[in-house]
Amino acid sequence: MSGGAPIPVPVSGDRILCIPDLQKAASQKLPTSAREFYNSGSTDQITINENSTAFSKYRLRPRVLVDVSKADTSTALFGRRLEFPLGVSPAGMHAMAHPDGEKATSRACAKAGVAMGISSYANYPIADIRSACLSSSGIPQIDHVIQLYTMKDRAMQLRIIREAEARGCKAIFLTADSPVLGVRYNEWRNDFRTPEGLEFPIIERDTEMIRKVTHDDTFTAFNDDTHNWARDIPWLKSVTGMEIWIKGSHYFPGLHRFLQKLFCYAPRREGLATAISACILTAEDTLMAIETGCHGIIVSNHGGRQLDGVPATIDALPECVAAAAGRIRIHVDGGIRSGTDIFKALALGAECCWVGRPAIWGLAYDGQAGVEIMLETLRIEFKRCMQLTGCNSVKDITLACLGVYRVDGPLARL
Numbered sequence: 001m002s003g004g005a006p007i008p009v010p011v012s013g014d015r016i017l018c019i020p021d022l023q024k025a026a027s028q029k030l031p032t033s034a035r036e037f038y039n040s041g042s043t044d045q046i047t048i049n050e051n052s053t054a055f056s057k058y059r060l061r062p063r064v065l066v067d068v069s070k071a072d073t074s075t076a077l078f079g080r081r082l083e084f085p086l087g088v089s090p091a092g093m094h095a096m097a098h099p100d101g102e103k104a105t106s107r108a109c110a111k112a113g114v115a116m117g118i119s120s121y122a123n124y125p126i127a128d129i130r131s132a133c134l135s136s137s138g139i140p141q142i143d144h145v146i147q148l149y150t151m152k153d154r155a156m157q158l159r160i161i162r163e164a165e166a167r168g169c170k171a172i173f174l175t176a177d178s179p180v181l182g183v184r185y186n187e188w189r190n191d192f193r194t195p196e197g198l199e200f201p202i203i204e205r206d207t208e209m210i211r212k213v214t215h216d217d218t219f220t221a222f223n224d225d226t227h228n229w230a231r232d233i234p235w236l237k238s239v240t241g242m243e244i245w246i247k248g249s250h251y252f253p254g255l256h257r258f259l260q261k262l263f264c265y266a267p268r269r270e271g272l273a274t275a276i277s278a279c280i281l282t283a284e285d286t287l288m289a290i291e292t293g294c295h296g297i298i299v300s301n302h303g304g305r306q307l308d309g310v311p312a313t314i315d316a317l318p319e320c321v322a323a324a325a326g327r328i329r330i331h332v333d334g335g336i337r338s339g340t341d342i343f344k345a346l347a348l349g350a351e352c353c354w355v356g357r358p359a360i361w362g363l364a365y366d367g368q369a370g371v372e373i374m375l376e377t378l379r380i381e382f383k384r385c386m387q388l389t390g391c392n393s394v395k396d397i398t399l400a401c402l403g404v405y406r407v408d409g410p411l412a413r414l
């Protein structure tokens with residue numbers, strides 16, 4: 001989009017002006033069990049709620065009287081321009097929200113110029129998702145990444161990797177936080193089963209095979225709970241040339257106790273103390289990812305669907321950034337619901353953000369058009385936030401753009 005052109009504001013009969021509007025409208029359209037499956041987190045819903053609310057402690061520190069008429073929201077990923085620093089996170093079962101599922105998401109991402117993650121639990125084959133967004137010259141207009149778990153069935157895992165390579169996926173997002181499924185009371189209460197007619201071609205399962213069992217049973221059957229850094233990253237590196245990114249982190253109790261002593265850490269709720277506690281949890285994972293030669297990490301808690309009680313990702317981000325010291329790419333997802341959230345994550349050191357549920361809400365609301373509304377809403381908000389803070393490029397978005405209120409104190413720079 002050109003810098004000086006008027007920015008189109010999405011208008012519709014339902015007046016979807018922001019992501020919460022979209023969430024509300026989409027949720028009204030979904031049957032209870034699908035709505036709860038998509039919208040819930042695990043156990044007590046602590047982490048899912050904090051993922052979004054944790055952004056609000058940060059205040060923006062705008063610079064004024066800056067010419068922002070040519071503000072440029074673009075960035076690059078895998079050597080390709082992104083219209084703004086966003087991707088759609090890999091999330092299972094887009095077709096429960098809209099029959100066109102991941103194909104519609106892919107088309108919307110192409111229109112918006114952002115990247116897309118393909119879940120192992122997608123309802124369409126990788127080939128269909130990639131070819132949904134072909135340019136007139138027959139080339140996919142965006143980059144996709146394939147999300148993988150460490151699977152018990154290594155032969156199947158390898159088949160998925162080969163297919164992803166053949167179809168031109170750029171990276172593996174290895175989901176590291178799911179040796180077992182989170183404790184999801186909503187699924188147990190509803191005896192959640194996937195609706196009839198949904199296929200799971202990437203994991204080579206048809207609807208009947210998946211419907212027969214619970215989500216817990218599916219995870220137990222597929223995911224290898226013996227996964228570990230020492231075995232699995234070298235294996236992945238030995239079988240593929242695709243980039244390897246680690247998504248989600250793991251808790252090291254021994255390390256946590258050690259670091260608690262080191263930092264004399266005591267749980268406090270205000271300002272940066274929250275961030276420090278979070279980052280103790282994930283700095284070690286960042287270092288492991290660097291040590292094992294991964295290309296990047298997604299600071300992620302699976303949208304609060306796995307271990308409840310882990311920190312909001314925006315709170316975990318700063319220490320990961322500090323631990324990385326520029327040695328590995330860092331992206332983040334979880335609770336991002338506005339362009340200002342994207343801005344704050346970039347100011348705290350993320351290169352790019354990803355959103356999971358907002359895409360699902362877009363699909364449920366109006367298929368591809370709904371996802372387009374979601375992406376355009378975030379782009380407009382992000383651009384406005386850049387302009388109103390005096391930032392002309394994503395490189396201008398730094399820690400200096402943020403402040404926090406210390407307890408009983410003035411706004412403090414970070």
Ligand SMILES: Cc1cc2nc3c(=O)[nH]c(=O)nc-3n(C[C@H](O)[C@H](O)[C@H](O)COP(=O)(O)O)c2cc1C
Nearest residue numbers: 038089090091092119175302303334335355356357
């Ligand atoms: C319905 C749903 C399904 C998901 N499925 C997967 C999945 O298959 N693999 C994965 O790594 N993460 C999965 N996630 C997590 C997302 O990749 C992402 O981390 C999370 O949705 C980000 O949080 P947000 O929804 O608040 O944006 C899923 C999330 C949701 C909401």
Ligand SMILES: CCCCCCC(=O)C(=O)O
Nearest residue numbers: 092093121194215218305
């Ligand atoms: C029945 C399988 C659906 C898998 C969706 C994945 C998911 O819920 C998650 O990872 O979270």
